[in-house]
Amino acid sequence: MMKAAVSPEIDVNRVLKIAESIAPDEVSVFDASLGIDDRCLSAEKLVQVLNRGVHGEDASHLMGCSTCVENVRNLQTVPLKSSRDFVGNALKGTASERVTPFKDEFFPVILAVPSEMITVAEEEPGYSGFTCGLIPVSSYLNEIDVSSIHASGAIVSEGAPTVEYVDLNEDGSTDFIKLTFPKGHLATRVREAISSHQNVVDTVRIDGSILRHKAKKHLVGQARIEFANRADLPLD
Amino acid sequence: MSEKSAAVRAAIELCFLDPENESHLRAFDELFRPLVMAILVSLFRKDTSFVEDGYQSAFIKYIEIFREGKKKGVVYDAYFVAIAKHSVIDELRKQSKQVPLDEILELPTPTRSSELGEQEAGIAFFQALSRLDRRCQFLIESFYVNGMSQQELAKRLKIQAQSIPVLLSRCRDALKGHLEKK
Numbered sequence: 406m407m408k409a410a411v412s413p414e415i416d417v418n419r420v421l422k423i424a425e426s427i428a429p430d431e432v433s434v435f436d437a438s439l440g441i442d443d444r445c446l447s448a449e450k451l452v453q454v455l456n457r458g459v460h461g462e463d464a465s466h467l468m469g470c471s472t473c474v475e476n477v478r479n480l481q482t483v484p485l486k487s488s489r490d491f492v493g494n495a496l497k498g499t500a501s502e503r504v505t506p507f508k509d510e511f512f513p514v515i516l517a518v519p520s521e522m523i524t525v526a527e528e529e530p531g532y533s534g535f536t537c538g539l540i541p542v543s544s545y546l547n548e549i550d551v552s553s554i555h556a557s558g559a560i561v562s563e564g565a566p567t568v569e570y571v572d573l574n575e576d577g578s579t580d581f582i583k584l585t586f587p588k589g590h591l592a593t594r595v596r597e598a599i600s601s602h603q604n605v606v607d608t609v610r611i612d613g614s615i616l617r618h619k620a621k622k623h624l625v626g627q628a629r630i631e632f633a634n635r636a637d638l639p640l641d
Numbered sequence: 642m643s644e645k646s647a648a649v650r651a652a653i654e655l656c657f658l659d660p661e662n663e664s665h666l667r668a669f670d671e672l673f674r675p676l677v678m679a680i681l682v683s684l685f686r687k688d689t690s691f692v693e694d695g696y697q698s699a700f701i702k703y704i705e706i707f708r709e710g711k712k713k714g715v716v717y718d719a720y721f722v723a724i725a726k727h728s729v730i731d732e733l734r735k736q737s738k739q740v741p742l743d744e745i746l747e748l749p750t751p752t753r754s755s756e757l758g759e760q761e762a763g764i765a766f767f768q769a770l771s772r773l774d775r776r777c778q779f780l781i782e783s784f785y786v787n788g789m790s791q792q793e794l795a796k797r798l799k800i801q802a803q804s805i806p807v808l809l810s811r812c813r814d815a816l817k818g819h820l821e822k823k
Contacts, residue, residue: 433646434719435676438775439683441797448679449645479682482689485675492666500697574796
């Protein structure tokens with residue numbers, strides 16, 4: 406969509422005088438909360454969530470805050486990268502074509518892992534189940550084929566997960582899906598690191614299918630998680 | 642301040658040094674866009690398609706500002722965010738969407754006086770809003786921009802619905818106070 410150049414009537418000097426007089430404190434606007442209170446995720450954290458998934462304290466907060474979940478879901482619907490000609494067009498005073506945030510056949514989802522660290526017993530089986538939150542773009546929640554969801558990477562699931570649809574603000578619509586993989590195993594590289602008493606940070610990937618208008622599309626999300634040998638941790 | 646925020650400020654400095662340099666502008670866009678998008682989708686939750694258009698209009702204004710040169714004392718990242726927020730509101734108005742925010746912009750404050758144009762007052766409004774505590778920002782943006790009901794606000798804040806009008810009134814007063822400081 407081509408749009409007209411910006412209207413010329415803005416008096417930049419006057420606005421700058423105002424900006425100077427009411428300039429905010431040194432804390433950057435990108436580090437400030439964007440939710441209902443100061444515990445909610447900032448712009449920088451929301452972008453990190455999209456790029457890397459989320460774990461620990463932020464994941465626990467996200468799985469209990471409908472406003473932050475809404476922010477994450479909305480952020481997935483806008484493009485985070487400009488089109489190639491965006492800056493060139495802006496220099497000429499014109500806007501560019503809208504870009505789509507992701508390809509039609511591919512739906513990224515956010516993976517929220519509440520634990521900061523997964524502790525593993527050295528002896529077999531080590532794996533004692535894996536729970537995470539899955540936050541897809543809102544309109545696709547009911548189209549996810551939950552039986553197709555599986556984990557790979559650092560954790561390899563066996564069989565379908567148990568699924569809980571979570572409605573945080575009790576408005577009748579699901580905010581995110583809580584998945585538990587009761588059966589599975591750790592990747593060999595993770596087990597080896599644990600046996601050598603080394604903490605290891607590795608990626609867990611979730612894949613699945615979305616059934617949309619009879620066409621099958623792919624859902625994918627990942628998060629970086631730290632694994633540690635339970636024997637190496639101090640007793641509480 | 643986080644590393645990303647510091648990087649945005651550094652990119653802004655470079656753009657002021659050479660406002661016609663496309664690679665500096667690209668670097669600024671690459672760093673700034675995701676962060677400002679996160680802020681804009683939290684401002685207007687109903688339909689994110691306006692957010693892209695708002696950012697595009699705002700970016701054209703940023704280039705004008707870079708060309709004007711840097712002014713002392715201005716925190717440009719916050720100022721650019723206020724411009725982007727105002728641009729989203731402009732986009733909503735262009736599409737004849739109802740923006741309940743107009744009601745609060747009518748507050749009789751010095752920044753709303755006749756010496757200021759509509760755009761300047763709108764940008765000043767968002768800058769002043771960013772000085773309020775997070776709960777007030779959320780209340781004003783949700784009620785006046787998104788048109789969220791008092792019941793929904795109460796549910797989100799986990800408080801009684803009858804407390805909402807009192808809180809809104811306090812937040813409006815605080816906002817007016819910040820605008821008057823000007």
